Amino acid sequence: xxxxxxxxxxxxxxxxxxxxxxxxxxxxxxxxxxxxxxLVLVEAKAADETGVGYTYADTATANLIHRLxxxxxxxxxxxxxPGLWQEMVHRTRNLGRPGIVSMAxxxxxxxxxxxxxxxxxxxxxxLLGAAREAVQVYGSGGFTSYSNEQLTAQLGGxxxxxxxxxxxxxxxxxxxxxxxxRTARKAIGSDAELFVDANxxxxxxxxxxQAEAFAESCVSWFEEPVSSDDLEGLYLVRDRLPGVxxxxxxxxxxxIDYFRRMIGAGxxxxxxxxxxxxxxxxxxxxxxxxxxxxxxxxxxxxxxALHTHVCCSVLPVRxxxxxxxxxxxERMLFDGALEPINGELRPDLSRPxxxxxxxxxxxxxxxx
Numbered sequence: 001x002x003x004x005x006x007x008x009x010x011x012x013x014x015x016x017x018x019x020x021x022x023x024x025x026x027x028x029x030x031x032x033x034x035x036x037x038x039l040v041l042v043e044a045k046a047a048d049e050t051g052v053g054y055t056y057a058d059t060a061t062a063n064l065i066h067r068l069x070x071x072x073x074x075x076x077x078x079x080x081x082p083g084l085w086q087e088m089v090h091r092t093r094n095l096g097r098p099g100i101v102s103m104a105x106x107x108x109x110x111x112x113x114x115x116x117x118x119x120x121x122x123x124x125x126x127l128l129g130a131a132r133e134a135v136q137v138y139g140s141g142g143f144t145s146y147s148n149e150q151l152t153a154q155l156g157g158x159x160x161x162x163x164x165x166x167x168x169x170x171x172x173x174x175x176x177x178x179x180x181x182r183t184a185r186k187a188i189g190s191d192a193e194l195f196v197d198a199n200x201x202x203x204x205x206x207x208x209x210q211a212e213a214f215a216e217s218c219v220s221w222f223e224e225p226v227s228s229d230d231l232e233g234l235y236l237v238r239d240r241l242p243g244v245x246x247x248x249x250x251x252x253x254x255x256i257d258y259f260r261r262m263i264g265a266g267x268x269x270x271x272x273x274x275x276x277x278x279x280x281x282x283x284x285x286x287x288x289x290x291x292x293x294x295x296x297x298x299x300x301x302x303x304x305a306l307h308t309h310v311c312c313s314v315l316p317v318r319x320x321x322x323x324x325x326x327x328x329x330e331r332m333l334f335d336g337a338l339e340p341i342n343g344e345l346r347p348d349l350s351r352p353x354x355x356x357x358x359x360x361x362x363x364x365x366x367x368x
Contacts, residue, residue: 009078009119014070014108015043016062019366021329028145030171030201037325038368039333040065040103041358044111046078051115052356054306055107055276056326057100059368064104068092073108078119081112085282102254102277109280110306114353124281124354125347128313134344135311137304138195141324142168142184151180152187154324163343165193165319167221170210171201178213185217195221195248202226204233208240215242221270223248234267246270251301253278256286263294270318274301281310288314305330305337308345309354320345330356333363 020038027034040061044051055061072091073084088108092101117124139158142151155166166188170177177196185194196219202210207225214222222241226233228249238247246269253259254277262268271291275284284300284307291298298316300307302323311317322340330337336356338345348355 007077007079009046011044011046011074011076011078011112011115013045014065014074014111015045016065016070016107017041017043018059018062018368019333019363020368021332021366023325024328025143025150026145027143027325028172029143029169029197030199032199033145037329039329040107041333042107042111043358044073044078044108044115046115047119049115049118051111051113051118051353052358053107053110053112053114053280054303055103056303057103057107057276061100061104061107064092064095064100065108069104069108073112078112078115081109081116081282084112085109085279098254098258102279102283106276106278106280106283109282110275110354113281117353121352123347123349123352124309125312126349128285128310130312131315131317132312134346135300135308135317136165136319136344137163137322137340138165138167138193138319139163139324140167140195140197140302140321142166142180144169144172144180148180148183151183155184156187158322159188159192161340163322163340164191165195165343167195167197167223167321169199170196171198174202174206174210177210181214181217181219190218193221194219195223197223198225200224200227200230204230204236207233207237211237211241211245215245220244221246221248223272224251228252228262231262231265231267234262235265238267238269248272248299250287251277253287255279256283256290259287259290263290263296268296270297270299272299272301274303275306275310276303277301284310285314288316291316302326303330304345305334305356306354308338309347312347333359333366335359
């Protein structure tokens with residue numbers, strides 16, 4: 001990593017903290033149950049500025065950042081993000097990329113992008129270059145732990161707010177899922193798009209059978225009908241889906257080779273990526289380039305406060321997941337978390353970086 005002295009802004013410190021926020025109601029999807037979510041926050045300091053990045057991960061992620069990644073980037077040039085990203089990947093070679101390592105790199109990388117934009121006094125969208133002024137969102141929740149009344153209130157509420165795309169969780173009980181999908185369609189009306197997410201809970205033949213039933217409710221998006229590791233199964237389901245229903249997957253991608261294999265298998269219609277997992281803003285840009293090269297749409301997975309600017313900066317992005325848990329947490333912990341207008345999130349150009357600041361007093365009660 002080399003830079004001319006005039007452009008060298010040394011990173012003074014990488015700080016890390018964790019916050020565990022209880023859910024507002026017990027939650028579950030097709031394969032998992034949870035009652036809290038942990039946010040790992042990174043603060044990157046250089047000159048008089050502090051960049052903010054984060055991931056949703058276990059507290060072990062914070063330990064890795066503190067012990068290893070901070071030393072990998074501190075004292076290096078805050079303007080040289082590709083070099084810093086590569087250095088973090090190099091330092092973690094023997095630890096394995098998937099999981100905690102990639103989530104740790106993601107949080108630091110996003111903080112570095114936020115820091116660089118702040119040092120230049122620019123919104124991140126301006127630093128990256130804008131492809132659009134706003135990104136479409138879809139309301140996401142509808143957990144399998146919800147009653148039909150809760151499902152109706154949450155999904156219908158998003159439509160009333162002007163969000164015309166809605167996603168619900170399925171996969172806990174295949175027979176009950178069919179009725180829940182019909183309930184969801186009734187709640188959101190005939191005009192809104194309806195997405196379902198099985199989180200890999202179904203078998204191949206079960207997913208195909210369910211898709212035929214869901215088509216009666218005009219479901220247009222079937223996320224992880226089978227395990228995202230079963231690329232042959234995803235291809236099989238995709239090949240047999242009715243009408244215009246699309247297969248989506250990719251949220252568990254931690255490196256560019258994962259996404260390359262998924263695309264190469266013909267397993268998906270829409271690729272998903274998550275900047276809190278796939279290597280931060282840098283990794284998300286890599287995935288976007290891969291999608292553009294293969295003429296595939298890209299959808300951002302959760303963490304709306306982190307994704308809004310980068311989603312407005314890359315051509316293949318179709319929309320961004322406005323996920324109930326993360327929306328709630330980001331409003332609680334950050335100033336500057338955006339509200340959708342007419343089903344879109346629009347970057348606040350009056351704020352530098354990604355436009356958020358930690359609410360230290362409010363966050364302290366959730367500190368792990």
